[in-house]
Amino acid sequence: MKNLLAIGVIFLMGFIGFAQVNPVEDFKPSETNQPGREYPKVNSEGRVRASISAPEAQKVQLDIGGVQYEMTKNTNGFWVGESAPQDEGFHYYQLNVDGALVPDPGTKYYYGAGRWGSGIEIPASDSEKFELKDVPHGTVSEKLYFSNITQAWRRCFVYTPPDYGKADGTRYPVLYLQHGSFEDQTGWASQGKANLTLDNLIASKKAVPMIIVMDNGYAYRPEDVNKGGRPPSAFEEVLVNEVIPMIDEAYRTKSDRENRAIAGLSMGANQTMRILMNHLDKFAFYGGFSGTSNYPKSDKIDTKTFLNGAFDDGNAIDEKIKVFWLGLGTKEPDPFPESVGAFRQMLNDQDIQHVYYESDGTAHEWLTWRRSLYEYAQLLFKN
Amino acid sequence: MKNLLAIGVIFLMGFIGFAQVNPVEDFKPSETNQPGREYPKVNSEGRVRASISAPEAQKVQLDIGGVQYEMTKNTNGFWVGESAPQDEGFHYYQLNVDGALVPDPGTKYYYGAGRWGSGIEIPASDSEKFELKDVPHGTVSEKLYFSNITQAWRRCFVYTPPDYGKADGTRYPVLYLQHGSFEDQTGWASQGKANLTLDNLIASKKAVPMIIVMDNGYAYRPEDVNKGGRPPSAFEEVLVNEVIPMIDEAYRTKSDRENRAIAGLSMGANQTMRILMNHLDKFAFYGGFSGTSNYPKSDKIDTKTFLNGAFDDGNAIDEKIKVFWLGLGTKEPDPFPESVGAFRQMLNDQDIQHVYYESDGTAHEWLTWRRSLYEYAQLLFKN
Numbered sequence: 001m002k003n004l005l006a007i008g009v010i011f012l013m014g015f016i017g018f019a020q021v022n023p024v025e026d027f028k029p030s031e032t033n034q035p036g037r038e039y040p041k042v043n044s045e046g047r048v049r050a051s052i053s054a055p056e057a058q059k060v061q062l063d064i065g066g067v068q069y070e071m072t073k074n075t076n077g078f079w080v081g082e083s084a085p086q087d088e089g090f091h092y093y094q095l096n097v098d099g100a101l102v103p104d105p106g107t108k109y110y111y112g113a114g115r116w117g118s119g120i121e122i123p124a125s126d127s128e129k130f131e132l133k134d135v136p137h138g139t140v141s142e143k144l145y146f147s148n149i150t151q152a153w154r155r156c157f158v159y160t161p162p163d164y165g166k167a168d169g170t171r172y173p174v175l176y177l178q179h180g181s182f183e184d185q186t187g188w189a190s191q192g193k194a195n196l197t198l199d200n201l202i203a204s205k206k207a208v209p210m211i212i213v214m215d216n217g218y219a220y221r222p223e224d225v226n227k228g229g230r231p232p233s234a235f236e237e238v239l240v241n242e243v244i245p246m247i248d249e250a251y252r253t254k255s256d257r258e259n260r261a262i263a264g265l266s267m268g269a270n271q272t273m274r275i276l277m278n279h280l281d282k283f284a285f286y287g288g289f290s291g292t293s294n295y296p297k298s299d300k301i302d303t304k305t306f307l308n309g310a311f312d313d314g315n316a317i318d319e320k321i322k323v324f325w326l327g328l329g330t331k332e333p334d335p336f337p338e339s340v341g342a343f344r345q346m347l348n349d350q351d352i353q354h355v356y357y358e359s360d361g362t363a364h365e366w367l368t369w370r371r372s373l374y375e376y377a378q379l380l381f382k383n
Numbered sequence: 384m385k386n387l388l389a390i391g392v393i394f395l396m397g398f399i400g401f402a403q404v405n406p407v408e409d410f411k412p413s414e415t416n417q418p419g420r421e422y423p424k425v426n427s428e429g430r431v432r433a434s435i436s437a438p439e440a441q442k443v444q445l446d447i448g449g450v451q452y453e454m455t456k457n458t459n460g461f462w463v464g465e466s467a468p469q470d471e472g473f474h475y476y477q478l479n480v481d482g483a484l485v486p487d488p489g490t491k492y493y494y495g496a497g498r499w500g501s502g503i504e505i506p507a508s509d510s511e512k513f514e515l516k517d518v519p520h521g522t523v524s525e526k527l528y529f530s531n532i533t534q535a536w537r538r539c540f541v542y543t544p545p546d547y548g549k550a551d552g553t554r555y556p557v558l559y560l561q562h563g564s565f566e567d568q569t570g571w572a573s574q575g576k577a578n579l580t581l582d583n584l585i586a587s588k589k590a591v592p593m594i595i596v597m598d599n600g601y602a603y604r605p606e607d608v609n610k611g612g613r614p615p616s617a618f619e620e621v622l623v624n625e626v627i628p629m630i631d632e633a634y635r636t637k638s639d640r641e642n643r644a645i646a647g648l649s650m651g652a653n654q655t656m657r658i659l660m661n662h663l664d665k666f667a668f669y670g671g672f673s674g675t676s677n678y679p680k681s682d683k684i685d686t687k688t689f690l691n692g693a694f695d696d697g698n699a700i701d702e703k704i705k706v707f708w709l710g711l712g713t714k715e716p717d718p719f720p721e722s723v724g725a726f727r728q729m730l731n732d733q734d735i736q737h738v739y740y741e742s743d744g745t746a747h748e749w750l751t752w753r754r755s756l757y758e759y760a761q762l763l764f765k766n
Contacts, residue, residue, distance in 0.1 A: 034498055034499050035567075036497075052483055052485075053482065053483065053484070054480070054481055054482045055481075055482040056441060056442060056482040057440075057480070057481035057482060057483060058439060058441070058481070059439060060483075077482065095483075095485075097437070097440070097480045097481060097483045097485065098437055098438075098439040098440040098441070098480060098481050099436065099437045099438040099439040099440060099460065100435055100436065100437035100440060100443075100480045100485070101436070101488065102435075102478075102480065102483070102485040102486065102488055103486050103488060103492075105484065105485055105486060105498065105500070108499055109492045109499055114419075115417055115488065116417050116491055116492055117488070132527065134529060137526075137527040137528075139524040139525060139526050139541075140524065140525050141522040141523065141524040141525075142522060142523050142524075143520075143522050144515065144520040144522075145520075146517060153515055165633045165634065167550045167635065184418075250548045251548065252550065
């Protein structure tokens with residue numbers, strides 16, 4: 001009995017140790033660290049080990065993936081602690097120092113989750129798709145413009161492909177690419193790695209050279225804001241009436257609908273699908289990454305009423321839209337799978353051809369969207 | 384006696400209150416805040432009021448300008464505190480939560496002082512020089528390149544003036560503009576506002592349209608790094624042998640020396656002066672903002688030995704360099720005034736014409752350098 005108990009205790013200790021206490025000791029500084037910083041680190045299991053000097057603090061936690069992990073204080077005043085293994089890809093996180101939720105001073109900062117804050121990269125099995133490689137590189141430019149609709153200065157980022165600078169008169173097709181809720185126009189060319197993805201795809205001739213425009217999906221008329229409450233979005237008007245004409249004026253674009261694509265992630269998928277269906281004369285390609293316009297509903301879609309009947313004539317839509325593309329991570333939470341599933345069912349019922357892609361092992365996060373762009377961009381402007 | 388004491392106490396309280404306790408209550412959210420954040424705030428005296436929720440913390444400080452200001456806890460767990468009045472312009476700062484030095488979650492983040500961290504803007508009397516105005520705007524592009532010298536990927540930022548996108552064949556002069564120590568290539572087009580400054584100067588025809596290239600002044604050969612210790616800088620070779628040819632290839636530049644300027648701040652002033660004097664065939668304009676190559680010395684300069692005798696033939700230098708420009712803030716600490724003063728004395732002794740500018744009421748900080756660029760850029764490429 002005594003021996004059995006001992007075995008039980010050893011087994012239990014072993015189990016706890018494996019699950020919570022003894023991470024594999026192959027931690028390396030994260031690629032998203034500030035220059036010269038050793039912490040945070042990531043190990044081969046995808047655990048994050050954070051560290052911060054806080055000699056007078058009583059309690060410090062690593063807050064990642066919605067879970068708070070207790071950190072412990074060393075004799076020199078440094079707190080250290082690890083998370084459970086995280087999904088591969090990019091995650092937002094923060095530290096909690098005696099109740100203050102703060103960025104980790106070790107990392108670079110990214111806009112997402114409604115704030116500029118820490119991000120960390122758990123290296124992905126297919127990270128070579130998005131890596132900085134020895135191939136010709138395009139450039140990402142910040143473009144400032146005054147919106148008459150919002151009566152405010154706005155900015156967008158524009159990716160131009162490697163040969164654009166040659167100024168040989170070549171004109172390029174354009175992809176309008178949108179972020180999700182609580183994110184902004186900085187995301188796609190930073191944690192989204194859209195520029196590096198296209199550099200790699202263009203170098204390997206998997207995608208045709210294209211311009212990508214990344215704008216801010218939040219746009220409101222001042223008179224609507226002044227009314228109080230949640231103002232209606234003016235983004236569709238800003239994009240269609242201000243941004244597209246500006247881009248076609250300022251860049252060497254091909255400006256017919258067969259050379260213009262639109263895509264977005266999450267809220268951006270919802271927005272861009274509405275914009276597409278209201279302006280089929282302007283876009284021939286659609287990409288919805290982790291979202292559709294029936295979100296958050298998962299009921300069967302009534303095509304008579306959905307988006308004012310835009311999908312009711314399936315054959316007409318099927319003919320007009322050259323690539324209708326949907327992507328989703330296999331670990332996305334409710335209601336994304338159900339909502340996108342109901343939308344796909346509608347497409348099937350209406351005989352509208354579409355591509356459906358699943359990102360293996362990723363949730364409602366950037367690796368799902370990087371992979372979606374990687375797949376989607378290969379299908380654009382080839383018909 | 385009792386009355387005198389009471390008067391004394393009241394006087395003393397009044398004095399402390401005026402100096403430390405009763406700021407003018409006209410605080411407004413800082414223009415460098417994250418979207419939607421109320422704190423930090425700045426008042427008309429230039430005081431910074433910070434606030435952070437840290438219900439379990441024992442001690443929270445606002446750390447700005449080398450001084451720590453105690454913050455106090457409200458009943459709802461928020462800490463609030465103010466600094467003394469700060470110089471107008473941009474300052475780096477941080478919060479101290481129970482010994483943890485962390486960015487303020489209320490601000491945007493900037494690279495400087497060796498880290499990505501909080502910055503705050505005390506509105507300047509002449510801020511219209513650098514403001515986003517309703518004028519044509521150039522674009523800032525991020526350019527990635529592989530350096531054979533450092534055997535690493537590097538990036539620079541390139542400002543192209545408003546009409547550059549017209550691609551009408553117009554070629555432009557180029558200013559190479561460098562950051563200071565513990566800063567990087569992101570500074571000039573962010574807290575430095577170089578792009579907005581040039582947009583405004585070009586719109587008012589005070590400066591000619593030009594390209595500005597902002598690279599990273601830290602560059603080392605891998606074999607030098609591997610030796611240990613402080614490696615010699617390879618920045619001069621990277622700039623001259625790699626960056627300039629790349630820019631002249633990728634952009635519509637005028638590539639003769641009379642259409643190429645170089646300038647830098649602090650460490651960048653020191654670096655660019657050396658580069659200038661080693662490559663007078665490549666540059667005709669120099670700008671040194673808060674720095675010179677004799678830094679940190681303030682001894683009389685021996686032109687026989689200084690920079691290998693580069694300034695010894697004053698007449699030849701005077702003829703070659705079309706604008707030799709030096710700027711300094713009136714509140715700069717030792718040894719900047721003395722060191723730049725010794726350098727100016729040498730220029731005078733050698734009969735080398737130069738422009739000397741003083742930024743009123745600013746120290747070794749970004750408002751000095753914004754104003755320096757504003758003045759300097761007006762003199763470029765006009766001969």
